[in-house]
Amino acid sequence: MLERVLVLLMGGDPTRFRRYGGEDELLPRLPQAYTYVGSLQEMGVKVSVRSIGGVIVQDRKGGKPPGWWKPYLGLILAICWSSKYDAVVTWSTGGALFADMAAILTRQSRKIAIISYANYHGTSGKLSNRVRQILYRRMLQGSGRVLFMTHRQMDEAITQFGCEPGRVAYLPVGVDTRFFAPSPAYADAVVREQLRGLDTQKYVVVAGEQLRQERLIAPVLEGLDIGLVRLTQNKYTEQLWREWVQRKSVSFPVLCIAHLNSHEVRYVYQRALCLVNLVDSSWQPAGWTVMTEAMACGLPVIVNRGLTTEEMRTYTTPAGPLPFLEIEHLDPLEARSRLHELVESAEKRRQIGLLAREFVERHFNIEKTAKIAYRILYHMVAEYQGQVAPGV
16 A cells, blocks of 8 residues: 655755665664655665755846756656655645645645645745745645644644644654764764864854854853854855954854764764754744754753744653753843853753753654654555545
8 A cells, every 4th residue: 555655855865865764874864864765665665766956946136047947847747756656755845836736737636745844924925925825725735644843833734724633744853863872983984183172172062054043152152161063054154153253253262164974963962062052943843953963962952942842842741851951032141041050060961961862762763753654654645545534
């Protein structure tokens, strides 16, 4: 019944995606890659990975770049490919557009599962935002399953956007806790020389891209004799910090190198004082991955209250300890106070680190996520093929 699955990337390298799905044992198994490639293959499902490129991209002058039409052609071709598969997994706005087109052209949208990262509330009057909101509503109504990483987003999809309760599903974030672990790997040959000196330094980590507040970092660290390691995949973020250091806009040591590999990211987490997660996750779970990977390495996390912390609280008891230190309103002074607590007490760092590791290993390990994903896809296909009633 569930024998062939197509994973449809909206941009990205299919070969690299498969490698992170478990084909390369030296790489961490990343949530989407392993959940929909490695784990399904282990269960006897044949998985194909294809990419159609980014969708709806404008240049800085507001015009369309050369070849802007190719992703749309790719969407149409992908609909042709999908007819050969029992299920299709995709995500984001491009995935919603794909499901909408599949509903019109082939009437096969009910076998498409879409990962949704955010609910579109239409706070902006821009035409592009209105189009996204229309696509989002149609996605909720027309696809086989819409997968959410937080329960609040699931509830909003039902109560505010009219989605059928049986069409949404909860898929927690997954972390490869075998790869992201507390024990330092000193023999890791793939770590570049610039990072080797971190063993003798006190530093905090800021990681990730989306909705990060770069200018809030400095007030947290000024005058504390603590350095910053900024992990980013964006060369412009690296350039920004280089310019601030050159102009002496910050007084603390900064190491910001774009595109560190996964072994280097783990190396940084294993030796840091803590992760500072100054990110606005009030309306989407931004910062989920870096936060949980750092916690898996036994690293204390200072995080702004939002969807991520709200979801984690559902796994704890009201009187129980939290596996992170929470701040309000992206307040850098509150983050500084929390950091001071960790600096002053090695025992507190150790306790929170142990709690964080145990929490992620118990609730967000990637094997558990993969099994949940398989059950979701299995039941979606059974519904599509008429073997079970919808919502069962």
